[in-house]
Amino acid sequence: MAKLTVRDIDLKEKKVLIRVDFNVPIHDGVITDDNRIQAALPTINYVLENGGKAILFSHLGRIKTEEDKEKNSLKIVSERLSELLEKEVTFINETRGEKLENAINSLNAGDVLMFENTRFEDLDGKKESKNDPELGKYWASLGDVFVNDAFGTAHREHASNVGIASNIDVTVAGFLLEKEIDFIGGTLENPKRPFVAILGGAKVSDKISVIENLLKIADKVLIGGGMSFTFYKAMGYDVGTSLLEEDKVELAKSLLEKGKDKIVLGTDVATAKEFNNDSKKSFYDVDNIPSDEMGLDIGPKSIELFKEILKDAKTVVWNGPMGVFEFDNFATGTNEVAKALVDIKETATTIIGGGDSAAAVIQMGLSDGISHISTGGGASLEYLEGKVLPGIKAVKDKWLCLILEKKYEH
Numbered sequence: 106m107a108k109l110t111v112r113d114i115d116l117k118e119k120k121v122l123i124r125v126d127f128n129v130p131i132h133d134g135v136i137t138d139d140n141r142i143q144a145a146l147p148t149i150n151y152v153l154e155n156g157g158k159a160i161l162f163s164h165l166g167r168i169k170t171e172e173d174k175e176k177n178s179l180k181i182v183s184e185r186l187s188e189l190l191e192k193e194v195t196f197i198n199e200t201r202g203e204k205l206e207n208a209i210n211s212l213n214a215g216d217v218l219m220f221e222n223t224r225f226e227d228l229d230g231k232k233e234s235k236n237d238p239e240l241g242k243y244w245a246s247l248g249d250v251f252v253n254d255a256f257g258t259a260h261r262e263h264a265s266n267v268g269i270a271s272n273i274d275v276t277v278a279g280f281l282l283e284k285e286i287d288f289i290g291g292t293l294e295n296p297k298r299p300f301v302a303i304l305g306g307a308k309v310s311d312k313i314s315v316i317e318n319l320l321k322i323a324d325k326v327l328i329g330g331g332m333s334f335t336f337y338k339a340m341g342y343d344v345g346t347s348l349l350e351e352d353k354v355e356l357a358k359s360l361l362e363k364g365k366d367k368i369v370l371g372t373d374v375a376t377a378k379e380f381n382n383d384s385k386k387s388f389y390d391v392d393n394i395p396s397d398e399m400g401l402d403i404g405p406k407s408i409e410l411f412k413e414i415l416k417d418a419k420t421v422v423w424n425g426p427m428g429v430f431e432f433d434n435f436a437t438g439t440n441e442v443a444k445a446l447v448d449i450k451e452t453a454t455t456i457i458g459g460g461d462s463a464a465a466v467i468q469m470g471l472s473d474g475i476s477h478i479s480t481g482g483g484a485s486l487e488y489l490e491g492k493v494l495p496g497i498k499a500v501k502d503k504w505l506c507l508i509l510e511k512k513y514e515h
Contacts, residue, residue, distance in 0.1 A: 200220060375400065
């Protein structure tokens with residue numbers, strides 16, 4: 106469903122509240138990956154170029170103690186943003202109060218202000234993550250319009266997204282959120298076919314609802330990673346010492362029956378006796394895995410099988426690696442699937458649903474060969490499950506606003 110976006114509203118001289126997702130990794134006081142900051146730049150720049158006053162806020166990490174506050178301040182993020190924007194970003198080390206209010210009221214058109222980590226409010230009764238009504242109302246009072254550009258928290262009903270949206274007249278999507286809605290939401294509603302879903306990762310239990318939803322929509326569902334061994338067990342194969350959810354074997358059986366020829370599993374695996382990168386790698390067909398070895402990646406036959414299916418696809422959604430891609434020795438399956446998606450970039454829409462598969466593609470330097478890499482791990486999963494995400498639901502529907510405009514014209 107089409108949502109109002111930042112380009113649909115008048116921004117001139119407006120105090121524009123922008124919920125961004127700057128939950129970036131920081132090690133020893135250094136940001137190790139600023140992709141999420143860079144991803145928000147189009148929305149921020151658009152607001153500034155159109156005369157708005159940008160008021161930015163985000164969460165960062167989990168806040169349970171005062172020590173957590175010390176290492177999760179957004180100050181370092183504001184400094185990196187200032188470098189990327191090539192202009193001053195005023196940082197206010199508070200989440201509410203007179204100092205913040207005065208700084209906002211002093212902004213001129215084209216100015217940027219960032220206030221402190223929204224989860225600092227969680228030290229006082231989890232007010233942010235529990236969507237405290239008073240907090241959402243307060244934050245909404247700081248601006249004229251609200252732009253939600255944080256897909257990474259769209260599956261959560263927090264004060265900084267749903268709480269603000271409930272207390273302000275105009276809530277719209279930023280360009281990043283719009284892209285997620287268009288690519289993931291649009292694909293699930295009306296995919297070009299053949300539509301192939303690729304699912305990996307450790308556990309079937311993490312992806313049950315995703316598999317069930319995609320079986321209704323996709324033409325093929327390719328399954329790899331640790332979760333595949335529960336399916337192999339359901340098919341009657343010995344999986345050795347591979348990762349196995351014994352209590353989900355019956356569920357895997359029912360999914361195989363429901364999926365019939367839609368579900369495609371690999372035919373061979375890369376194995377090792379120990380869970381480490383230096384362990385000797387061997388290859389076995391899935392019906393011949395030794396009892397003292399564990400599967401850590403899909404094998405060469407599986408890679409070719411998956412590639413053959415992918416080459417004719419018109420839409421591909423991928424969530425979860427094909428093996429233990431953190432180990433170079435067992436990253437081949439994940440890497441080859443990523444390359445296969447790049448190979449079809451001219452003829453297919455390819456979407457990486459966040460998380461480890463996104464990290465792998467970025468790590469390989471293949472981002473430019475993918476149509477869309479989602480910025481949300483948990484949010485992507487819930488979207489793929491077909492759930493209505495609270496953060497997206499809170500954004501105004503475009504068709505409803507057009508109807509209201511017509512009504513008030515007469």
